[in-house]
Amino acid sequence: MKPEDNMNIIFVGKRHEASRVLSLNGTVAFVLAVFVAALLIATAWGGYSIAVSQVEAREPSESELVAEWKRKLDEQKEELAVLQQNVQYQVDALTLRLGEIQGRLLRLDALGQRFVESGLVASDEFDFNEPAAVGGPEDSLSADSFAAPDLTRMIDELERKMQDREQQLRLLDQVSSRQKLEDELYLEGRPITWGWLSSPYGYRSDPFTGKRTWHGGVDLAGKEGSDIISVAGGVVSYADERHGYGNLVEVDHGDGLVTRYAHCKTIKVSVGDVIQKGQVLALMGSTGRSTGPHVHFEVIRNGKSENPETYIKRASR
Structure with missing residues (x-):
């Protein structure tokens, strides 16, 4: 409808009496229509807002x-x-x-x-088998865990x-x-724990023939069955009977150095055993060419005998 058009509003009574006609020009009718539409929109918006607020205000259910x-x-x-x-x-x-x-x-x-x-x-x-000893007074302040x-x-x-x-x-x-x-x-000390020097190194009168003969070691006499010990660490290279020596133990100390222990009653080691200084090699006896219980002790370096007394008298390191 255009603003210049006229609009007629007819009012009818309840009991169908004579009707009345209200004639409005176009501008007034247009304004009235806009007002009515705005009123309807406002009413609808108000109803929507009320409905939303009611939904929001509603308490949730237990579920x-x-x-x-x-x-x-x-x-x-x-x-x-x-x-x-x-x-x-x-x-x-x-x-x-x-x-x-x-x-x-x-x-x-x-x-x-x-x-x-x-x-x-x-x-x-x-003492590495026990924990280190520690201690101290207890602090009065409260302690916190790490x-x-x-x-x-x-x-x-x-x-x-x-x-x-x-x-x-x-x-x-x-x-x-x-x-x-x-x-x-380090070769030093005596090959026995108890005893005495009964025959030195060098030429001597042979105890069986009385002739002047070479003695390539020293004899240390003692009690039969007493310990014969190694004068240095090494490896057993011989442990058996040998002509003239009786039961013989030979220890190789390396660097061309060898020691011999003869006339043993009983041998306590075997070939190949690793020997420590002071370890028992055998028991003193009188086997082989011997007149009584003793140990014939030799020191050999690079195949040549040396005077064992030099090593017996050697100072310990």
Whole structure:
């Protein structure tokens, strides 16, 4: 409808009486129509707003609350599971590192025990079978447990210190081993624990013929059955009977040096045995060409005999 057009409004009575006609020009009719439309839109918007507010104001039902709480609990369970998994990873990693540290500590204890046995440190001062003694007054302040990052830093620092100590101990062990090996191979002392020199090295009157003969060793007399010991570390190269010597033990000390122990009653070692200084090789006897219980002791270097008294009188290292 255009504004210049006229609009007629007819009013009809309740009882069908005579009707009345209201004639409006186009402009007034247009304004009236716009007003009515705006009123309808406002009424509809108000009704919608009221309906929305009522829906929002409505309290949720019990089933809806249960479903919401269940959803939140499921989310928290998932977060807790992830957290537990992360914590377990950290615990596993720390456990693995502690296992490695324990193994390294066992090696350090073994090295320390070797130093004690070698005499480099006093056994009553360092007991590697017991934990180190520590102590102190209790702090009156409350103590807190270590956190995982703190433990990790402490383990890192401990590993660095252990690495330094291991390197130092390895060097000391090498020096100690060389020193111990040199001491073991150092030939000195008597091949008996008790007895006396009954015949020297060199020319002598043969006890059976009385003639002047060469004696390539020394005789040390003692009690039958007493110990005959090695004067240095080495390997047994002979352990059997030999003409004139009776039961004979021969020890190779390396570098062309060999010692012989003859007239033994009983041999206590076998060929190939690794011998330590002071180890019992045999028991004193009078087998072979002998007049009584003693040990005939020889020192041979590069196939030539040397005076054993030089080594018997040698000072210990």
